[in-house]
Amino acid sequence: MTSLNYPGPLDDGVVGVRPWRDTDLACVEQASRDPDIPRGTTVPAQYTPEAGLAYIARQHARLTSGQGLSMAVVDHRTDEAVGHINLMLRPQPGVAGIGYWLVPAVRRRGIGSRAIALMTGWGIGQFARIEAWVEPHNVASQRVLELNGYLLEGRLRSFLTFGDRRADVLVYSRIATA
Ligand SMILES: CC(C)(COP(=O)(O)OP(=O)(O)OC[C@H]1O[C@@H](n2cnc3c(N)ncnc32)[C@H](O)[C@@H]1OP(=O)(O)O)[C@@H](O)C(=O)NCCC(=O)NCCS
Numbered sequence: 001m002t003s004l005n006y007p008g009p010l011d012d013g014v015v016g017v018r019p020w021r022d023t024d025l026a027c028v029e030q031a032s033r034d035p036d037i038p039r040g041t042t043v044p045a046q047y048t049p050e051a052g053l054a055y056i057a058r059q060h061a062r063l064t065s066g067q068g069l070s071m072a073v074v075d076h077r078t079d080e081a082v083g084h085i086n087l088m089l090r091p092q093p094g095v096a097g098i099g100y101w102l103v104p105a106v107r108r109r110g111i112g113s114r115a116i117a118l119m120t121g122w123g124i125g126q127f128a129r130i131e132a133w134v135e136p137h138n139v140a141s142q143r144v145l146e147l148n149g150y151l152l153e154g155r156l157r158s159f160l161t162f163g164d165r166r167a168d169v170l171v172y173s174r175i176a177t178a
Pocket of ligand 1: 036037100101102103106107108109110111112113114133134135138139140141143144147
């Protein structure tokens with residue numbers, strides 16, 4: 001990948017992926033109330049409009065600092081933000097990590113699978129490999145990856161930290177040549 005930029009419109013007629021906007025604060029507020037999202041992301045655990053706007057600014061800074069792309073998942077019909085999806089550059093050339101969350105109210109409607117399909121479809125033309133790190137108990141996340149052709153490669157023991165807890169992760173990947 002020579003230069004990092006937001007993709008053009010990603011939309012399958014039901015779900016879209018677009019850059020975050022300052023008007024997406026309601027989505028950040030709902031995410032901050034989820035018991036898990038603030039633990040593994042920079043979504044503020046204590047929501048205020050200022051903290052929400054800072055979160056959105058951080059997502060744009062991922063692009064300007066060359067760390068990766070961090071975008072909103074939206075309802076195609078209303079353009080309302082309902083979640084987040086990112087592709088972050090790993091240290092290895094041509095490798096990106098995918099991450100995602102949805103606000104609890106819209107889960108189990110196929111939106112996560114669709115968003116991952118859109119981001120992967122675009123990203124696999126830009127990167128040789130897209131990988132995901134998932135905690136073993138996170139069945140929903142494993143399922144959406146499997147539905148999108150990601151293969152389980154193995155388990156990294158004591159790989160991530162969440163506060164003072166260390167966690168194993170399962171590694172999934174899609175590669176451009178398969
Ligand atoms: C992971 C996540 C994005 C999945 O998105 P989603 O829109 O709810 O998932 P989908 O509706 O597309 O479901 C896809 C499949 O997973 C299954 N699934 C979804 N949630 C599930 C759950 N909690 N338990 C078991 N299976 C689940 C669905 O049944 C579906 O399978 P099917 O097609 O065989 O019926 C969402 O659960 C989420 O935001 N979780 C919290 C944040 C998180 O864990 N992020 C990933 C960190 S690695």
